[in-house]
Amino acid sequence: MTPLPEAPVSIESPATPHPDSAPARLNGEPAVLLTDVVPAPTRVRPDPAATFTLRPDTTIRCGRQPGAVAVAEHLAELLRPATGYPLPVGPLDGEPPGDLRLLLTNLPAVGTDGYRLTVTPTRVTLAAPTPTGLFHGVQTLRQLLPWQIESRTPVARAWTVPGGEITDTPRFAYRGAMLDVARHFFDVPDVLRFIDHLARYKLNHLHLHLTDDQGWRIAIDRRPALTRAGAATQVGGGEGGYYSKSDYRRIVRYAAAHHITVVPEVDMPGHTHAALTAYRELAPDDTVPAPYTGTEVGFSSLALDRETTYEFLADVLGELAELTPGPYLHIGGDEAFHVPGPEFAAFVTRAQSLVAATGKIPIGWHQLAAAEHRPGRILQYWGTSGEDPLLAAAVRCGDRVILSPADRCYLDMKYDPQTPIGHDWAGTIDVQRAYDWDPDSHLDGVPVGAVLGLEMPLWTESVTTMEEIEFMLFPRLPALAELAWSPRSARDWPALSRRLTAQAWRWTEAGITFHRAPELPWPVPAQRRPDSDSSANSGSATEAGPAADPGH
Numbered sequence: 008m009t010p011l012p013e014a015p016v017s018i019e020s021p022a023t024p025h026p027d028s029a030p031a032r033l034n035g036e037p038a039v040l041l042t043d044v045v046p047a048p049t050r051v052r053p054d055p056a057a058t059f060t061l062r063p064d065t066t067i068r069c070g071r072q073p074g075a076v077a078v079a080e081h082l083a084e085l086l087r088p089a090t091g092y093p094l095p096v097g098p099l100d101g102e103p104p105g106d107l108r109l110l111l112t113n114l115p116a117v118g119t120d121g122y123r124l125t126v127t128p129t130r131v132t133l134a135a136p137t138p139t140g141l142f143h144g145v146q147t148l149r150q151l152l153p154w155q156i157e158s159r160t161p162v163a164r165a166w167t168v169p170g171g172e173i174t175d176t177p178r179f180a181y182r183g184a185m186l187d188v189a190r191h192f193f194d195v196p197d198v199l200r201f202i203d204h205l206a207r208y209k210l211n212h213l214h215l216h217l218t219d220d221q222g223w224r225i226a227i228d229r230r231p232a233l234t235r236a237g238a239a240t241q242v243g244g245g246e247g248g249y250y251s252k253s254d255y256r257r258i259v260r261y262a263a264a265h266h267i268t269v270v271p272e273v274d275m276p277g278h279t280h281a282a283l284t285a286y287r288e289l290a291p292d293d294t295v296p297a298p299y300t301g302t303e304v305g306f307s308s309l310a311l312d313r314e315t316t317y318e319f320l321a322d323v324l325g326e327l328a329e330l331t332p333g334p335y336l337h338i339g340g341d342e343a344f345h346v347p348g349p350e351f352a353a354f355v356t357r358a359q360s361l362v363a364a365t366g367k368i369p370i371g372w373h374q375l376a377a378a379e380h381r382p383g384r385i386l387q388y389w390g391t392s393g394e395d396p397l398l399a400a401a402v403r404c405g406d407r408v409i410l411s412p413a414d415r416c417y418l419d420m421k422y423d424p425q426t427p428i429g430h431d432w433a434g435t436i437d438v439q440r441a442y443d444w445d446p447d448s449h450l451d452g453v454p455v456g457a458v459l460g461l462e463m464p465l466w467t468e469s470v471t472t473m474e475e476i477e478f479m480l481f482p483r484l485p486a487l488a489e490l491a492w493s494p495r496s497a498r499d500w501p502a503l504s505r506r507l508t509a510q511a512w513r514w515t516e517a518g519i520t521f522h523r524a525p526e527l528p529w530p531v532p533a534q535r536r537p538d539s540d541s542s543a544n545s546g547s548a549t550e551a552g553p554a555a556d557p558g559h
Contacts, residue, residue, distance in 0.1 A: 037154065037509055037512060037530065039150075039151055039152070039153060039154075039167075039169055040053070040169055041053040041126075041151065041169045041170070041171045041173065042506075043150065043151070043506055043509055044147050044150050044151070044173070044506070045150070045208060045485045045488070045489060045503070045506050045507060045510060046208060046209060046485070046488050046489035046491070046492035046493045046497075047489055047492075047493040047497040047499075047502070047503075047506070048147065048173045048174070048175040048493070048497075049121075049174055049175045049176050049493070049494055049497075050173070050174045050175070051171065051172075051173050052171050052172045052173075053169065053170070053171040054126075054127075054170040054171040054172075055169070055170065055171075056128075056170065057126060057127050057128055057170025057171060058126075058128065058167050058168065058169060058170050059126050059127065059128060059129070059130065059131050059167065059168045059170065060165055060166060060167050060168075061086070061090060061092065061107075061152075061166035061167075061168075062092075062105050063092050063093075064105065065092060065094060065105050065106060065107060066094070066095055066096075066097045066103070066105075066106045066107070067079045067082055067083050067094055067095070067096045067097070067106070067107045067109065068096075068097050068098065068099050068100070068106050068107065068108045068109070069096065069098075069099065069108070069109040069110070070098075070099055070109075070110065070111055071098065072111055072138070074111070074137070074138030074141075075109055075110075075111050075138060075141060076096065077138065077264070078109060078138050078141040078142050078145060079096045079109050080096055081142065081145060081264070082107070082109070082145045082148070083095075083096055085145070085149055085156070086152075086156065086166075088158060088159045088160065088161070089155055089156045089157065089158040089159070089160070089161065089162050090156075090161065090162075090166055091161030091162075094107075102130070104129040104130060105129065105130065106130050106131075107130070107131045107133070107148075108130060108131065108132045108133065109133050109134075109141050110132065110133070110134040110135075111134075111135065111136065111137070111138070111141065112134050112135075112136065113136055114134060114135060114136050114140075115136075116174065116176070117135065117136065117140060117174060117175065117176040118136075118176045118177070119136060119137050119139065119140065120137070120139050120140055120143060120176065120177050120180075120211070121135065121136075121140050121143070121174075121175050121176030121177065122134065122135035122140040122141060122143055122144035122147070122173075122174075122175055123135070123144075123172065123173065123174045123175070124144050124147055124148060124172065124173040124175075125171075125172045126151075126168050126169065126170045126171055126172070127170060128170065131148065131168060133145065133148065138266070139211075139266045142206075142265070142266045143175070143177075143209050143266070144175070146206065146207060146208070146209055147173060147175065148168065149207075150510075150513070151168045151169060152166055152167075152168060153166065153167070154512035154513045154516055155516060156513075156516075157513050157516035157517040158516055177209065177491070177492045178490075178491065178492055178493060178494055178495075179446070179458065179459065179460035179461060179491050179492075180459060180460055181211070181212055181409055181459040181460025181461070181462070181491075182209065182210045182211050182212065182460050182461060182462075182488065182491035182492060183205075183210055183211065183212030183213065183214055183270070183409070183460065183461070183462040183463070184201075184205055184210055184212075184213065184214070184418075184462060184463045184464070184465065184480075184484065185213075185214035185215070185216055185272075185411075185462055185463070185464035185465060186198065186201055186213070186214070186215060186216065186465055186467075186476075187216040187219070187419075187464070187465060187466045187467040188215060188216065188217060188224050188467070189216055189217060189218055189219035189220075189221055189222045189223075189224055189241075189274075189281075189467075190219060190221050190222070190241060190242045190302070190466065190467045190468045191241050191242055191245070191467040191468075191470060191471050192222060192224060192238075192241055192245075192247050192248035192249070193467075193473070193476075194248065195250070195254050195257055195258060197473045197476070198215075198258050199258070199261050200473060201213070201476065202258075202261055202262050202265055202267055203265070204477070204480060204481075204484065204519075205265075205267055205484075206265040206266070206267060208484065208485045208488035208489075208492075209488060209492050210267070210488055210491070211266060211267055211268060212267065212268050212269075212270055212460075212462065213262055213267050213268070213269050213270065214270040214272060214337060214462060214464070215258075215269060215270070215271050215272060216272045216274070216464075216466075217250075217271055217272055217273060218237075218272070218273050218274050218278070218279070218281060218282065219274055219278045219280075219281065220278055220279070220280035220281060220299045220304075220306075220307055221240065221241050221242050221247075221280075221281060221298075221299055221300060221301075222237065222238050222239075222240065222241050222247045222248075222249075222281050223237030223238050223249065223281040223282060223285065224238060224248070224249045224250055225249060225250050225255060225271070225273075225327065226249060226250065226251050226252050226255075227322060227323050227326050227327075228252075228326060229322040229326065230285070230286070230319065230322055230323065232285035232286060233281075233282060233285045233286075233323075234249040235285070236284050236285040236298075237281035237282055237284055237285040238281070239298060240298045240300050241300065242300055242301070242302055242467075242468055243300055243471075244300045252330060255330055256330065259330070259331065259332065263332070268333040268334075268335070269331060269333055270333060270335045270336075270337055270370065271327050271330075271331055271336060271337065272336075272337035272338070272339055272370075273323055273324065273327065273336075273337070273338060273339065274338070274339030274340075274341075275309060275320065275338055275339055275340065275354075275358060276308050276309045276311060276340075276343050276346055276351070276354050276358075277304075277305060277307055277308050277339075277341070277342050277343035277344070277345075277346065278304070278307060278339060278341075278342065279307050279308065279309050280296060280299045280306075280307040281298070281299070282309070282319075283295070283296055283307065283309075284296055284297070284298055284299075286319065288310070288313065288315045288316075288319075289309050289310055289315070289316055289319060290310060291308060291309075291310045291311075293310075302468045304342050305342040305343070305344035305345070306344070306345065308343055308345050308346050309354075311346065311350050311353075311354045312350075317357060317361065320358060320361050321361055321364075324336060324338075324361050324362055324365055324367075325364075325365055328362075328365035328366065328367050331367075334367060334368050335367060335368050335369075335370050335385070336362045336365065336367040336368070336369060336370070337369075337370040337371065337387075338355075338358050338359070338362060338369055338370070338371050338375075339371060339372060340355060340358075340371040340372050340374050340375045341372035341373075341374045341389070342374075343374075348377065351374075351377065351378070352377050352378040352379065353378075354378075355371070355375050355377070355378030355379075356378050356379045356381075359371075359375075359378070359379075359381045359384065360381075363381065368383045368384070368385065369381065369383075369384050369385070370384075370385040370386075370387060370409070371384075371385075371386060371387065372386070372387050372388075372389060373386045373387060373388040373389065373390060373395060373397075373398050373408075375401075376395070376397040376398045376400070376401040376406070377397055380401055380404040380405060380406060382405060384401075384405075384406050384407075385406065385407050385408070385409060385459060386398060386401060386406050386407070386408050386409070387408070387409040387411055387462065388408055388409070388410055388411060388412065388450060389411045389412065389413050389416075389417070389464070390412065390413070391412060391413050391414040391433055391434075393412075393449060393450060393451060394450065394451040394452070395450065395451075396452070398450065398452075398453065399450070399451065399452025399453055400452075402452065402453050402454075402457045403452075406457070407457055407458070407459045408450065408453055408457055408458050408459060409458075409459050409460055409461065409462050410446050410449060410450070410458060410460070410461050410462070411461070411462045411463065411464055412444075412449065413432075413433035414433040414434050414436065414440075415436065415440065415441055415444050415487075416441070416461065416462065416463045416464065416487060417430075417433055417436065417463075417464055417465075417466070418463050418464065418465040418479050418480055418483055418484065419464070419465050419466040419467070419468070419469070419470060419479060420433055420434065420435060420436040421435045421436075422435060422436065422437050422438075422483075422522055422524060423435050423437060423525075426522075428469045428470060428475055428478070428479070429469055429470070429479060430466075430468070430469070436483065437524055437526055438482055438483055438486050438507070438524045438526060438527060439500060439526055441483045441486050441487055442486040442487070442489070442490065442498075442500060442503060443500060444490075445495070445498075446458055446461060446490060446491075447495065460491055461487060461490060461491040463483075463484060463487050465479060465480065474520045475520075477519050477520040477521065478520045478521065478522055479522075480521075481514060481519060481520070481521035481522065482507045482510070482521055482522065482524060482527065485507060485510065486503060486507065489503060504526075504527050504528060505528070507527060508527050508528055508529050508530055509530065511523075511529060511530065512530070
């Protein structure tokens with residue numbers, strides 16, 4: 008990864024943990040327990056007498072299936088830097104003591120994404136029915152090793168894993184986060200680092216908001232002006248940018264290696280100003296507008312009464328589908344304030360058909376509920392009221408729902424009024440508010456069987472660097488990931504508070520910026536990032552940055 012750029016505002020970043028400040032200590036550092044994992048596993052059976060210790064001659068063993076070998080290599084890559092051990096990946100030959108074993112086997116109780124982790128004094132065995140389950144189990148094993156496992160250089164210490172057994176399976180099939188790369192553009196290394204953060208907490212979908220009024224971020228061969236003109240700027244007037252097809256394929260490959268599905272979004276019929284700057288025939292008034300660098304919403308629209316618009320969409324969606332191996336294409340559909348209801352419904356019906364023609368499943372914001380139901384369609388709810396009659400009616404017709412209530416899941420909302428970046432139109436969201444709600448009963452008229460999962464969007468009107476992305480993600484992202492993964496019975500705010508704050512040691516070692524939310528009992532003292540240039544950091548986002556808008 009490239010070094011993190013300096014943020015334009017002063018925000019809290021990792022402090023070096025001092026062992027004496029930790030509430031639970033073993034030989035001067037936090038004791039790692041089998042129950043410390045985030046998200047909380049389905050079932051944990053500790054065995055304090057069964058601690059396992061990695062040795063310099065430990066081998067990671069797996070079957071010959073390519074998926075198992077890939078996960079074993081991923082585990083080795085995670086563990087080698089800090090341990091300094093070679094940790095070769097070898098076949099399942101016999102049962103020599105001291106090894107780490109990854110097994111693909113039939114485990115009906117854990118479903119396709121679950122796993123079972125067994126730790127004894129002589130070996131660690133990770134079993135799962137799929138490589139995805141093995142991968143999730145690796146993330147658990149990573150958290151059970153001492154926090155220095157996140158070091159990129161060797162650390163001299165005993166590498167122990169607490170004994171016992173974990174059996175784990177996710178609550179929801181869809182567990183995702185969204186990164187808005189249209190308002191502010193983030194280059195490929197930043198997106199890959201974002202994927203790393205999702206994988207760490209067993210999220211399995213990356214929604215990329217690729218287009219909006221401020222920028223078009225994906226190359227389309229049949230429409231080259233989209234990136235030549237439409238990608239030239241961003242909020243505040245920066246230079247913008249876009250992903251070439253090679254860039255996008257790199258993101259998709261990296262996500263797939265981390266068992267994450269990419270969900271690309273081309274927002275329509277509103278949020279389309281950047282496309283209008285590239286192609287005059289898409290504009291209702293037949294004029295090419297100047298690039299837009301502000302943060303207002305709802306003012307733009309495609310020309311919905313022209314066949315050229317649908318030819319354009321067929322070109323864009325067709326190429327994007329060819330680039331995307333996952334099953335979904337997201338077509339946005341929110342905040343088309345200047346499009347009359349009947350015209351909007353007719354447009355969405357055609358857009359859904361264009362998606363289906365590519366072989367993909369359409370996803371859209373919950374406003375798509377006003378249009379004709381299409382089998383398989385998924386609606387993403389971002390409202391704050393907890394009720395939406397049109398959405399409930401669409402669910403009765405067979406639509407499924409991804410929950411992203413803005414007052415719980417929007418990671419661009421401020422933690423509190425003093426947060427230096429972000430919005431507050433949906434209220435402020437501290438960690439407890441993000442965690443303390445029930446997806447099963449959140450929406451009236453939407454039964455739990457219709458809820459496909461959760462997604463946590465991060466809109467970037469005021470977020471400009473990777474450091475700021477992390478500040479808004481941590482610690483809320485892991486808390487929300489627990490709602491998406493763990494059973495309802497595991498929801499326990501005091502327990503999560505302890506487990507989240509223990510993660511601070513790992514975030515610090517990994518160089519991850521995070522917010523020391525005052526409602527959490529942090530084991531390390533607060534420390535603000537020193538400003539290397541006070542004049543460059545004199546204005547905060549709340550004083551000089553873009554104003555928050557009541558929408559996307």
